[in-house]
Amino acid sequence: MHTPDAPNADKTLDLIWERIRQRGDLPGFTKAISAVLGAMHGEEEREFNMTQTVMSDPGLTQKVLRLANSAMYSAFGQSVGTVSKAVAVLGTQTIGHLALGSKLIDELSATAPDTVGARLEMEKALLAGHVARQVTSSANRHHAEEAVVCSMLHMLGRMMVAFYLPDRWLQAQQDSEKTKRHPDLVAQEILGLSLEEIGRTIAQRWGLPNSLINSMRMVEPMALAPNEKIPHAEWLAAISSMTSQCASALCQDDASSDTEILRLADAYAGMLGIDTAVVLKATESAKKTAESELRAIHSTKHSNAEKRSRSKAVSVEPAAVSILQQGVTDMRAIVDSATPSQMLEMGLETLYQGLNFRRAIAFLRNIKEAQYSAKMGFGAGVSALIPQLIFHDVYQADVFHAALASDRIIFVENAQDPKFAAKLPLWWQNGLSAATGFIILPLTINRQPVGFMYGDWSNVAPNTKPNSVEFILLNDLRALVTGTAERRNTTTTFSAPATH
Structure with a gap:
């Protein structure tokens, strides 16, 4: 040399x-x-x-x-x-x-x-x-x-x-x-x-x-x-x-x-x-x-x-059902070989793209520390938010604990309604309060909540309530996520990344 x-x-x-x-x-x-x-x-x-x-x-x-x-x-x-x-x-x-x-x-x-x-x-x-x-x-x-x-x-x-x-x-x-x-x-x-x-x-x-x-x-x-x-x-x-x-x-x-x-x-x-x-x-x-x-x-x-601007003005968003169906199909195709973390990631991506969320975040429960914390997310500014999104797992009278306790998807159409403010926890108000609407998809194994997927919209993204077909797909999606972890016989198999 x-x-x-x-x-x-x-x-x-x-x-x-x-x-x-x-x-x-x-x-x-x-x-x-x-x-x-x-x-x-x-x-x-x-x-x-x-x-x-x-x-x-x-x-x-x-x-x-x-x-x-x-x-x-x-x-x-x-x-x-x-x-x-x-x-x-x-x-x-x-x-x-x-x-x-x-x-x-x-x-x-x-x-x-x-x-x-x-x-x-x-x-x-x-x-x-x-x-x-x-x-x-x-x-x-x-x-x-x-x-x-x-x-x-x-x-x-x-x-x-x-x-x-x-x-x-x-x-x-x-x-x-x-x-x-x-x-x-x-x-x-x-x-x-x-x-x-x-x-x-x-x-x-x-x-x-x-x-x-x-x-x-x-x-x-x-x-x-x-x-x-x-x-x-x-x-x-x-x-x-x-x-x-x-x-x-x-x-x-x-x-x-x-x-x-x-x-x-x-x-x-x-x-x-x-x-x-x-x-x-x-x-x-x-x-x-x-x-x-x-x-x-x-x-x-x-x-x-100029072309990008003109194209954006006339573009039409892909149908939510089509994106959700493709995502669920992808998850089913690798369900036998994928890890719980991979399934959680695929599910979150599908939600983010299919429902045109501003942000989509996955929360997991740490039983030893008695808390839920954000582990992964998509959208602008999510990486900086993740370390802040932590709350205690003891039941509180708020919309998130209600979703986890009932194991049912909850859709909040107007999160800015003053009448609804009492149901929004402090951790949400401190980090996610810019959202005008959001959805919570609880993740439950053996009737015990292990986490949830959250997605929200802002004023620039219409927060239209999902229709019945979309709700069916959302339930299929979360069942695939929890089913993978359940087959591993432990909730600790959700080894999602920490913070980004």
């Missing part, structure tokens, strides 16, 4: 950090991925954290559901309609890589670099990601999303220098043309360290997983013995090396492009365990997809806000 010249290397990195402070990180990527990385690194709570992270982004939600229902995962059987089930089917690592790739693509697509060089490098990164997805999908590999992220990050050093140090980047390109030497080698002499080293240094600063950072290196193709396979880490580095070079070749747009892509496909196919024909077909398909996407980006970038 190259040992950088300390003075030039330090000055280059210091200048990049300074430009980042001035202009913002690439651009805002660190903020976008922090929640994803947190969910990937978590322990017991990671599945719910990932669900919460995905659901905060409607575009990402649709990508996750499409992937879960794709042919690659068709062996899992029934359709997937909730993010919670998608997380259970695909796993947090696959969805985490999909989220990272999606966030990076969104940030690159939304960026308008000041220079042609920076824009070209970002478009190459997008193209490399498309090539990786097409290649792995065509070969039916289950590491597609990880390969996409690695392929885009392979270009990170080039993107960062072109974006934040455009003068140095231009100098490297010009010197390369004069000396007929590779631009990366010229850039290394100018910057004091290689573009790979810059990319890995920034990735480490972002806190990306080591598996991704380790893939950010050029791996030369090598011949393998029959049936020989390379370790997964080497496979990621190899496919990233191939896709980044394919992207550069595609951007040349001259007669040598096809020849170079054929050479790369022949060189890497055996090492990757993929046929040359698959690589060539996937590369061509990726080029068309990327060209279409980039045209759309450039033509709509300045009118997106």
